[in-house]
Amino acid sequence: MAISNTRKLLLLPGDGIGPEVVREVKKIIEWLNKNKSLDFKIEEELIGGASIDAHKIPITDEVFYKSLECDAVILGACGGPKWDKLEFSKKPERALLKLRKELKLFANLRPAICFEQLVDSSTLKPEIVSGLDIMIVRELTGGIYFGEPRGIEPIKNNERKGINTHTYTTAEIKRIAKVAFDLAKKRKNKVTSCEKSNVMEAGVLWREEVQDLKDKEFKNVELEHMLADNCAMQLLRNPKQFDVILADNLFGDMLSDEAAMLTGSLGLLPSASLGSKDKNGKLRSLYEPVHGSAPDIAGKNIANPIATILSLSMALRYSLDLDKEADLLDQAVQKVLNDGLRTKDIVSKGKKEVTTSQMGDAIISKLN
Numbered sequence: 001m002a003i004s005n006t007r008k009l010l011l012l013p014g015d016g017i018g019p020e021v022v023r024e025v026k027k028i029i030e031w032l033n034k035n036k037s038l039d040f041k042i043e044e045e046l047i048g049g050a051s052i053d054a055h056k057i058p059i060t061d062e063v064f065y066k067s068l069e070c071d072a073v074i075l076g077a078c079g080g081p082k083w084d085k086l087e088f089s090k091k092p093e094r095a096l097l098k099l100r101k102e103l104k105l106f107a108n109l110r111p112a113i114c115f116e117q118l119v120d121s122s123t124l125k126p127e128i129v130s131g132l133d134i135m136i137v138r139e140l141t142g143g144i145y146f147g148e149p150r151g152i153e154p155i156k157n158n159e160r161k162g163i164n165t166h167t168y169t170t171a172e173i174k175r176i177a178k179v180a181f182d183l184a185k186k187r188k189n190k191v192t193s194c195e196k197s198n199v200m201e202a203g204v205l206w207r208e209e210v211q212d213l214k215d216k217e218f219k220n221v222e223l224e225h226m227l228a229d230n231c232a233m234q235l236l237r238n239p240k241q242f243d244v245i246l247a248d249n250l251f252g253d254m255l256s257d258e259a260a261m262l263t264g265s266l267g268l269l270p271s272a273s274l275g276s277k278d279k280n281g282k283l284r285s286l287y288e289p290v291h292g293s294a295p296d297i298a299g300k301n302i303a304n305p306i307a308t309i310l311s312l313s314m315a316l317r318y319s320l321d322l323d324k325e326a327d328l329l330d331q332a333v334q335k336v337l338n339d340g341l342r343t344k345d346i347v348s349k350g351k352k353e354v355t356t357s358q359m360g361d362a363i364i365s366k367l368n
């Protein structure tokens with residue numbers, strides 16, 4: 001019996017610059033099919049505001065089930081001012097949060113690497129960011145993003161109260177901490193775990209459970225606990241002290257935007273959101289750039305597609321067992337930067353400014 005090597009990729013371009021950057025990824029997948037004898041089957045569907053416009057809801061059941069069945073989801077971005085006034089539960093971002101929660105993608109990996117060619121694009125001094133290589137491990141399915149009770153309710157005097165709840169259990173903390181420790185072992189062997197144990201009980205629990213896991217299973221990995229506000233400050237003061245940063249959903253959201261800017265541009269940062277393997281050994285996964293929909297520059301063909309292209313490279317590595325192809329793609333990005341090609345967000349004196357599609361084409365020419 002012939003074993004089919006077909007792998008299904010679901011592309012969800014979404015809103016804002018999402019469609020522009022995902023278009024470049026699609027070209028690369030097509031190149032891989034043609035030149036590397038791979039058999040990726042691509043499906044493309046609406047999500048977020050684009051789905052609201054067409055179907056009145058941010059994600060349809062049909063698209064949701066496709067995301068369960070495919071080998072990896074690659075998402076552009078969700079949201080924009082056009083849908084800001086919608087009721088909370090109908091906003092574009094709910095689609096993304098539903099995918100994360102229902103696919104149980106609890107581990108969000110956000111690497112912040114400062115490419116040598118772009119040291120001058122950072123707003124920080126070159127000696128502070130040169131050689132920077134941090135991995136942020138963000139918990140993605142718990143904490144204040146999902147805690148109950150939540151809502152806005154009337155109180156006396158015609159006033160209202162907004163409520164969100166921050167909770168974490170031992171199991172939730174330990175499973176994400178394990179991801180951080182396992183990654184650290186393959187890197188510089190250090191985890192910095194962030195919380196606010198000085199003001200939050202859930203932070204105290206976070207600190208204790210991470211420490212307990214280290215003492216029992218990861219004795220040889222260095223563990224440092226740091227208050228999240230201090231971590232935000234240290235990222236600017238001396239970011240190279242970090243190897244793996246472990247944080248909950250909300251602190252991880254904020255610290256990863258900050259870390260992104262150390263590398264020069266939010267347009268460079270990919271991310272992988274991973275679940276655990278199911279009983280058939282299948283890993284659920286979603287890959288997306290960290291940058292979001294950037295409505296101010298949407299439709300102008302000036303967005304940087306590198307974050308999304310590097311997200312594809314993470315998909316090749318983590319979900320598709322194609323390390324060689326991932327290396328090839330990473331190298332192609334490096335070569336294009338070496339040639340001095342830059343999208344608007346990272347252009348500097350003496351470099352050549354290119355459009356989104358020119359950047360994609362240049363990366364493909366380096367694959368060749």
Ligand code: IPM
Binds near residue numbers: 079096253292
């Ligand atoms: C991110 C984004 C999302 C988040 C939004 C779009 C819901 O900021 O992935 O970092 O807050 O998680």
Ligand code: MG
Binds near residue numbers: 253254257
């Ligand atoms: Mg964010």
